[in-house]
Amino acid sequence: MAESDRTVAAEAGFDGATVLIVVCEGPDLVVRALNATMQDLVPGREIEGRPIAEALPEVTSDQGVERYLEVFHSGVPYRSPEWRTQMRTVDGDMVEVITDLTIVPWRRDGEVVGVVATGVDVSEQARQRRAAENVEAARRTAELRAETAEETVQVIQSALLPDALPVVPTVDLSARYLLAVDNTRAGGDWFDAVVRPDGHVALVVGDVVGHGVDASAVMGSLRSVLQERLTDAVPLGDAVRRLDAFAATCTEARASTVCVVELDPETGDIEYCTAGHPPPLVVSSTGETRYLVPSGAGPLATGCEVVTVRDRMEPDDLVLLYTDGIVERPQRDLARGTVELAEVASSTARNLTLSEGAPARTVERVCQLTLEVLTRIGGYTDDITLLAAQRVPAITPFDLVLPAQPRSLGDLRHALSDWLAAWQVRSLDEMTVQHALGELATNVVEHAYVDRPDAERTVQVRADVDARGRFVATVSDNGRWQASGPQPGRGAGLVMARNFVGQVEIDPGEEGTTVTVAHELTRPVLMLASAGTGGWEVVEEPPFEAALEDAPTPTVRVRGAVDLDGADALRTRLLRTLPHGGREVLVDLAGVTFLGSSGVQVLHEVLRSDDAGFTLVAPYGSVAQHVLQLVKLPYLGE
The missing domain is CATH 3.60.40.10 (PPM-type phosphatase domain)
Structure with missing residues (x-):
């Protein structure tokens, strides 16, 4: 093949390569060439003839230029899998590019005159892997507390x-x-x-x-x-x-x-x-x-x-x-x-x-x-x-006034969840606070206005975090609480609230009742086994659902909040399940996001039923498992 043909072939291979290629010369790393794949990543930019730090400033922000210079001065190639870089598009948006990066010296007559950087785009694979890692991050942290003897150090560190x-x-x-x-x-x-x-x-x-x-x-x-x-x-x-x-x-x-x-x-x-x-x-x-x-x-x-x-x-x-x-x-x-x-x-x-x-x-x-x-x-x-x-500036205290009606309980949970998201507290702390305030608000809805039909039927919830890091909240009404009847599994709302948060103070008065609760909030820490990403995200509460699956064992799968409204729907669903006779019926509570005392009453009723053999299923660590453990209802943990 003639030399000119070799040159044409080399240029075609350079421009047609699907990997990103940048060629830089001199200690200032002046860009001498980049292939079409790299140019397509930053369309409209004048790249060639300019130092890479000016032409591609994104490379500077993530320590990339330092790696180029190291290779230039040392002559030793550098390789890094999944190098993350964020490039600015012509529209001004930031696009993350993840590459298996390789930087090698460019030599002329045995002397290093520049560097050649190539990057194989592995963005999609890396994002899929990272998403899976984020989902598993909390689980891995927990698993470090129960590792085998070969990982004794990790277990001890995690415990201490x-x-x-x-x-x-x-x-x-x-x-x-x-x-x-x-x-x-x-x-x-x-x-x-x-x-x-x-x-x-x-x-x-x-x-x-x-x-x-x-x-x-x-x-x-x-x-x-x-x-x-x-x-x-x-x-x-x-x-x-x-x-x-x-x-x-x-x-x-x-x-x-x-x-x-x-x-x-x-x-x-x-x-x-x-x-x-x-x-x-x-x-x-x-x-x-x-x-x-x-x-x-x-x-x-x-x-x-x-x-x-x-x-x-x-x-x-x-x-x-x-x-x-x-x-x-x-x-x-x-x-x-x-x-x-x-x-x-x-x-x-x-x-x-x-x-x-x-x-x-x-x-x-x-x-x-x-x-x-x-x-x-x-x-x-x-x-x-x-x-x-x-x-940082203080977060605005929580203050919400709602009609004292069952449907307001869901509105309270959603608003409180949004407010707690700003604090990024542990999920267990959020569950504790939600259940304590949910029980107190339920008491207002059911009992506060029985003998005051003309009063303004509202429930007010206020909350803040004090200087000691304690969550302090009040639930107030304009009525007077009435004792609940002797219903099995009910009348336990205040007991549940006390067991969840520890401190509950009731201040009854002629103009209404105010209940104050306090609980120490915490934020999770990740112990990492590798230097990957890991973070915190808000999980939206799903709508209530109780669906029956017949095979292989009849199972009622419950999702969402079992509050006053959810408890009525759950009772209806379970009563319709009774014709299964003596067959075992599982009540799967893994997807429950809130289980109030009204829901506990329903579960108490079905466990006493002679018409069907109901078994509650609540995985360890779930919301339902914490509540069932608290009220001492039997359940399967797995």
Whole structure:
């Protein structure tokens, strides 16, 4: 083949390739060529002849240019599976592209003159896998608590570390804990967040010398000692000194490091101690970063004086505590890793990195994406802990007035669910609050206006989160409660409410009754086995449905809320099922999102029925299982 033919064939292969190809030259990475597939991704842009950082600024925001430069200066190829980049289209929209990225040196006469980057588009496959991972994220976290003996470290860490963070009105919190790839190096990191008696929030991240089961055990002891001190009204310095004294009595705890930050949510004043630990990073609302000055205290039990330092966080400022696993990664020295952490935290805080589909909450975005971006650069070998806190405006209190009618109960649940979504509380906490307030509102609907037909028949529900992180709500009416009749399974609404939230106070009066409840809210924390995405999402309540399936065993599958209206519909459905005679009938409650005392009464009735052998089925962890356990109705858990 003639040389000209080879050139034509090569050009045709270059432009016709289905992979993305970009050729850059010189230390400024000036784009010399890109194939048609790459050009189609960014139509209308003038790419060739410009530095890649100018022509494709999206590559800069996700640390891509740094990888190009590394290959140019080192001459060593770089490969990364599922590299996420978000490109801006001609319409200004952001499109996420996920590629198996390869960057190789371009040599001329043995000298590196540029780089050639190729990317195989695996976006669809990656999104499908990521969607499956998100669905399984919560399940994987739970499974880590029951792993086999080969994963003892993960089980111990999961048991000893908090699985939730407190919910505080003007401080948004988030955390990520990533176990080391090599189990023999896992087990030393720990974190905590404690609301102190004065409403200040104490943030803790520590690192125990060593790894494995022994390090996990020491970690648990250190966390317990410090948590106990922080829940008392003692100065921060005294709490750390108590921890230091305890570490001196435990050989394995000596030289452990810890960083403790105490934040006053109202003023933004902070007091902190970095006992041999890397100093916290503060990110402003505009993306400016600064590392706090180390307090000067040394590692625990090394004879160093415990010193605390004061500083201040402005509104919307974010403080990030971390362990050294995020800054001391393979092929990264401490100085470089520290700079990269500040750069990526700033970018993710401003939602400039992988912004499409990123978490809305800044703290969640910083923890999740900082972990993802930095660990894909060279990987990681040690545990990594991130704990972020941001000063945020208070969420508007919940205040809703509804007609005291059965149909209002669903409206209350939906409105309360929307309000709780802003707090992103654990599903168990939302279920607890929903059932407690639902029972109290049901009492108003059924009993408050029996002897006051002329009164304004309303129910008012107010709720807020106090400075200690407690959900405090009131349910009020303009009537007078009447005692319910002696119905089996009923009259238990107040008992159920008390058992759910623990604290219920009733204030009856001539103008109406007000009931106050309180419950401590928490937000879930994910313990990760890999540096993938994981987040929180709102699950919509399905409409009520009770459908009969005949084979192989007659089964009534119940979905949605079993409140006053749902209970009547459930009773009707089950009564129609009675002609099955002596055959067993399963009542599958797996899809139930709310099970009030009216629904409990129906289930109590059918279990006593002589006409059919009803068996309740409620999977462990489901809403129905929690309620049935509470009221002591028999059920199958699987």
